[in-house]
Amino acid sequence: MTALALARSWRPKTFSQLVGQDHVVQALTHALDQGRLHHAWLFTGTRGVGKTTIARIMAKALNCTGVDGLGKMTSEPCGKCPACLEIDAGRFVDYIEMDAASNRGVDDIAALLEKAAYAPSNARYKVYMIDEVHMLTNHAFNAMLKTLEEPPEHVKFILATTDPQKIPVTILSRCLQFNLKQMPVPLIVEHLEKVLAAEKVDYQTNALRVLAKAAQGSMRDALSLTDQAIAYAAGTISEAAVRGMLGTLDDAYLIRILDALIAKDGATLLAISNAMGERSMSFSLALADLSSLIQKIAAAQIVPESVLEDWPEAAEICRLAKLLTKEEAQLFYQISITSRPDLSLAPDEQTGFAMTLLRMLAFRPGGETPVKATSNGAPPVVTAPKALANQSARSTAPLTPPVSKPDMPSTAPAASASGRPDWHALMRQLPVKGLVQQLAFQTELQEWVDSALGVRATIVTLLPQLASDASVGRLADALSAHFGKPVKVIIEKGVVEGKTVAKVDAQIHHEKRQNAEQMIAQDPFILQLEKEFGATVVGGSVKPL
Numbered sequence: 001m002t003a004l005a006l007a008r009s010w011r012p013k014t015f016s017q018l019v020g021q022d023h024v025v026q027a028l029t030h031a032l033d034q035g036r037l038h039h040a041w042l043f044t045g046t047r048g049v050g051k052t053t054i055a056r057i058m059a060k061a062l063n064c065t066g067v068d069g070l071g072k073m074t075s076e077p078c079g080k081c082p083a084c085l086e087i088d089a090g091r092f093v094d095y096i097e098m099d100a101a102s103n104r105g106v107d108d109i110a111a112l113l114e115k116a117a118y119a120p121s122n123a124r125y126k127v128y129m130i131d132e133v134h135m136l137t138n139h140a141f142n143a144m145l146k147t148l149e150e151p152p153e154h155v156k157f158i159l160a161t162t163d164p165q166k167i168p169v170t171i172l173s174r175c176l177q178f179n180l181k182q183m184p185v186p187l188i189v190e191h192l193e194k195v196l197a198a199e200k201v202d203y204q205t206n207a208l209r210v211l212a213k214a215a216q217g218s219m220r221d222a223l224s225l226t227d228q229a230i231a232y233a234a235g236t237i238s239e240a241a242v243r244g245m246l247g248t249l250d251d252a253y254l255i256r257i258l259d260a261l262i263a264k265d266g267a268t269l270l271a272i273s274n275a276m277g278e279r280s281m282s283f284s285l286a287l288a289d290l291s292s293l294i295q296k297i298a299a300a301q302i303v304p305e306s307v308l309e310d311w312p313e314a315a316e317i318c319r320l321a322k323l324l325t326k327e328e329a330q331l332f333y334q335i336s337i338t339s340r341p342d343l344s345l346a347p348d349e350q351t352g353f354a355m356t357l358l359r360m361l362a363f364r365p366g367g368e369t370p371v372k373a374t375s376n377g378a379p380p381v382v383t384a385p386k387a388l389a390n391q392s393a394r395s396t397a398p399l400t401p402p403v404s405k406p407d408m409p410s411t412a413p414a415a416s417a418s419g420r421p422d423w424h425a426l427m428r429q430l431p432v433k434g435l436v437q438q439l440a441f442q443t444e445l446q447e448w449v450d451s452a453l454g455v456r457a458t459i460v461t462l463l464p465q466l467a468s469d470a471s472v473g474r475l476a477d478a479l480s481a482h483f484g485k486p487v488k489v490i491i492e493k494g495v496v497e498g499k500t501v502a503k504v505d506a507q508i509h510h511e512k513r514q515n516a517e518q519m520i521a522q523d524p525f526i527l528q529l530e531k532e533f534g535a536t537v538v539g540g541s542v543k544p545l
Contacts, residue, residue: 001028007223010055010195013079013088019219020187021050022028024178029075032061038159038176040148045180047499052131057483058158059095060084061129073124083123084128094123105137115145116155125156133159134166141168148174149490182217185209191219192226201230206312211241249280251313254293254494261332261360262323269361273354283353284343297321300328328364335360420448427501439466441501442476446492454486467491516542
């Protein structure tokens with residue numbers, strides 16, 4: 001006789017056997033014990049978390065008659081009365097399971113609702129379970145609205161879905177909604193240990209952890225994978241056998257990858273990638289496992305107690321958390337998760353995976369400047385951002401003495417023997433902004449007459465368009481406030497023969513930029529890129545300090 005799959009033979013038959021859904025079990029058992037029953041329930045959650053199982057247990061609880069046939073509705077169905085036995089066997093006429101994915105039209109719902117008007121054959125309640133209810137059409141939803149809100153007393157509706165967002169709010173408002181949780185890895189491992197012990201199958205705990213992680217929160221998937229592992233291993237379910245079956249990466253490979261990144265060993269990274277390719281491992285799953293490990297390392301760096309002692313890789317996580325900087329852990333994690341979609345665009349997955357590892361190596365914090373590819377087939381171009389200029393300026397002695405800006409006076413600007421102020425220092429000190437400041441910075445003092453009644457300042461401006469009456473008036477007001485007596489500003493036409501504040505600032509900036517460009521041109525790393533790759537520095541990309 002063919003043995004049943006583990007997912008079927010170990011399907012829970014009572015609420016006490018359910019795993020991981022205590023919040024739902026508590027609410028339903030209290031409602032059954034107190035006799036406060038709703039007419040419709042909606043169970044939501046990913047595949048394999050117990051939606052259909054709970055529906056069947058509810059149907060048994062509502063219709064259980066006990067071993068003696070005199071029992072009442074209960075939260076602990078006996079499993080021995082005709083109702084319980086027939087529901088478990090799938091032949092109870094008053095428990096109807098309908099798949100909305102294949103019966104989604106209004107005619108299917110109309111036929112169901114028409115039968116709902118009749119009393120149950122030999123049960124207390126007629127229970128309708130509609131699976132994947134979000135697949136129903138809008139007309140089908142509209143057809144069941146009134147019946148779902150006020151069904152006959154002998155009818156109970158149980159709806160299940162993996163996508164509650166697609167269900168109309170008019171349906172949601174007529175149901176009690178329960179969100180079923182995904183199964184955590186430790187809980188799946190604990191349940192698999194009980195199952196395999198009862199099935200008398202030897203196993204390694206680490207192998208069950210790999211199966212539980214691959215199940216992605218689904219207990220049914222975990223049991224199905226365990227079935228496959230039993231057949232694949234043909235004996236003890238070992239970690240090596242499970243990883244070979246799933247094509248997942250051994251933690252030893254992940255540790256070697258991170259050690260090679262820390263050591264800046266590109267040759268080892270490529271060797272690991274080649275070894276994985278020879279074993280036909282899944283590179284997409286490898287990146288997923290690598291990102292999971294890096295997340296644990298990053299967590300250990302911030303919260304050391306997050307590392308659990310029963311993790312087989314706990315010691316390595318603690319070691320790597322000390323060797324990697326927080327910035328490196330964050331960068332490696334980001335690259336690993338963003339590179340997974342790129343695997344499908346690469347010539348092959350192994351090439352994409354190898355490039356991901358090299359990208360981690362190339363973009364390490366404080367590492368080398370990236371090379372920007374050109375779109376026209378020209379040699380690669382190196383951009384020299386301000387950070388690189390700053391780094392070069394700090395590490396290389398200046399080729400020419402830097403030009404310093406004139407110091408701003410702390411009090412009134414110095415005056416010459418004739419009483420003329422230092423015009424540059426005065427213009428920098430005045431509290432003016434915007435167009436008035438631009439006017440001040442673009443002027444040269446021609447004449448300064450200081451009398452008892454006030455001051456007459458005659459100036460020539462490089463940009464006459466700035467010399468509006470309003471701007472000249474505001475400049476005069478600022479000078480009057482500075483000297484404590486009236487100052488009249490006169491604008492004359494002419495050529496600025498000397499240097500304005502703007503010219504001085506431009507000269508300073510130009511000389512600093514030249515110094516920065518010379519330092520970039522002689523930087524050893526830039527010279528190496530130019531020699532090996534034919535790279536060029538983008539003109540104008542160098543920013544001075």
